[in-house]
Amino acid sequence: MPNRYVIVGAGAIGGAVGGRLHQAGRPVVLVARGEHLEVLRRDGLRLRTPDEDVRLDVPVVGGPDELELTPDDVLVFATKTQQVDAALRTWADVDVHADGRVVGPAGALLPVLTALNGVAAEPMALRYFSRVVGVCVWMPSVHLTPGEVIIRGGPTSGMLHLGSVPAGREHDLLAGVSADLVAATLDAPRPDDVMPWKYRKLISNLANGLQALLGAGGGSKDLATALEGEARTVLAAAGIEVTPDAEEAAARSAGFSMHHVPGVPDDVGGSTWQSLQRGTGNVETDYLNGEIARIAHGIGQEAPYNARLASLVRQAAARGQQPGAVTAAEVAEALGLA
The missing domain is CATH 1.10.1040 (N-(1-d-carboxylethyl)-l-norvaline Dehydrogenase; domain 2)
Structure with missing residues (x-):
C-alpha cells in the first residue's frame, strides 16, 4: 500500500506540502483547526503558486478522533515548534488499526516527519515516537488567509532534506517518502545525517x-x-x-x-x-x-x-x-x- 500522509498543521508548510502531494496523486489528510479548518472543509484548499491558482479537495480533519490510522500512515508534523509538543502528545497514543483490530499505538508503530524550523522538535518527538525522521525545510510559502496557502518557489516548490534521527535508519521509508516528494515538485535529498543541515538552517x-x-x-x-x-x-x-556554507549554497543553487x-x-x-x-x-x-x-x-x-x-x-x-x-x-x- 502507498503511504498516506497525515499532515498535522496545515499552514504554510503543511498545507503547501499536502497540496502538492495531493496534486501528485498521493493519499493525504490535512489536520487543521479553527477558521482555517472550516474554510478547508467548505471550500477546499486554495493553492496559489507562480503558475496556478487552484482549489484542491484535500481531505481534512480536526483531530485524530475523525480518522482511523493504519500502518501505512506517515505523520507529518508541520506546526510551529512552540506547538509541536502538544501535537505530538495528542497523536502518540492514538490506536493504529489493521485487519479490523487495533495493533498498537501510533507512537510505537508509525513514522513521524518533523517538518518545522529549529532543532528542538526531533528530541521532543523521540519522547513519544520510536521512528523519527528530521526534515530540513527550505520552502518559501505563505499562510495568512484561512483556507489559502501560497508557494513562491519555482521550478521546484522547495527542498526538504530528510534523515532518520538517529541517523542510519528507515532506509526504505526514506526512499519512498523522497520519491513521493519529488513527484510532488519538491527536491528531497537524503544526507547521511540531517541534523547538520538543520543546524545550518537554524x-x-x-x-x-x-x-x-x-x-x-x-x-x-x-x-x-x-x-x-x-x-x-x-x-x-x-x-x-x-553543514558548511559552501555545501548549503550549492544545494540552494x-x-x-x-x-x-x-x-x-x-x-x-x-x-x-x-x-x-x-x-x-x-x-x-x-x-x-x-x-x-x-x-x-x-x-x-x-x-x-x-x-x-x-x-x-x-x-x-x-x-x-x-x-x-x-x-x-x-x-x-x-x-x-x-
Whole structure:
C-alpha cells in the first residue's frame, strides 16, 4: 500500500506540502483547526503558486478522533515548534488499526516527519515516537488567509532534506517518502545525517525575529550578522556539526528560486513575520534564537544578542504587535549593539 500522509498543521508548510502531494496523486489528510479548518472543509484548499491558482479537495480533519490510522500512515508534523509538543502528545497514543483490530499505538508503530524550523522538535518527538525522521525545510510559502496557502518557489516548490534521527535508519521509508516528494515538485535529498543541515538552517532563521519586529524591509543586515556570529561561536564551542556554507549554497543553487505570485506582494515575510501579522499571540523565536541561548547556557556561556532578541519578539507577540512597529536603531539598543 502507498503511504498516506497525515499532515498535522496545515499552514504554510503543511498545507503547501499536502497540496502538492495531493496534486501528485498521493493519499493525504490535512489536520487543521479553527477558521482555517472550516474554510478547508467548505471550500477546499486554495493553492496559489507562480503558475496556478487552484482549489484542491484535500481531505481534512480536526483531530485524530475523525480518522482511523493504519500502518501505512506517515505523520507529518508541520506546526510551529512552540506547538509541536502538544501535537505530538495528542497523536502518540492514538490506536493504529489493521485487519479490523487495533495493533498498537501510533507512537510505537508509525513514522513521524518533523517538518518545522529549529532543532528542538526531533528530541521532543523521540519522547513519544520510536521512528523519527528530521526534515530540513527550505520552502518559501505563505499562510495568512484561512483556507489559502501560497508557494513562491519555482521550478521546484522547495527542498526538504530528510534523515532518520538517529541517523542510519528507515532506509526504505526514506526512499519512498523522497520519491513521493519529488513527484510532488519538491527536491528531497537524503544526507547521511540531517541534523547538520538543520543546524545550518537554524543559523539562517536567526534573523526571522528581526524581520518580524522591523518589517520585511527593515534594514537589519548588521544586526543579523551579529546574531549569526554569536551563534556560530556557540555551536563551535558546543562541538555541534553544521553543514558548511559552501555545501548549503550549492544545494540552494541547484534547487528552487523565488518567483512572483500574481496578486501577492513580494515583500511578504517569513514564518515569524507571518505569526505576528496574523496576531497568533505566540512565535517560534524561543526555539530559534532561544535555542542558541539554551546551548550557550548548557556549556556555561552566554548568548546575549540571541537571548535578548527572543525576549523582544516574545513580548511583541504577547501584546499583538504588528511587523514594522519598531526601528532597527531601537532593536540595536535593546540588544546592546547600539
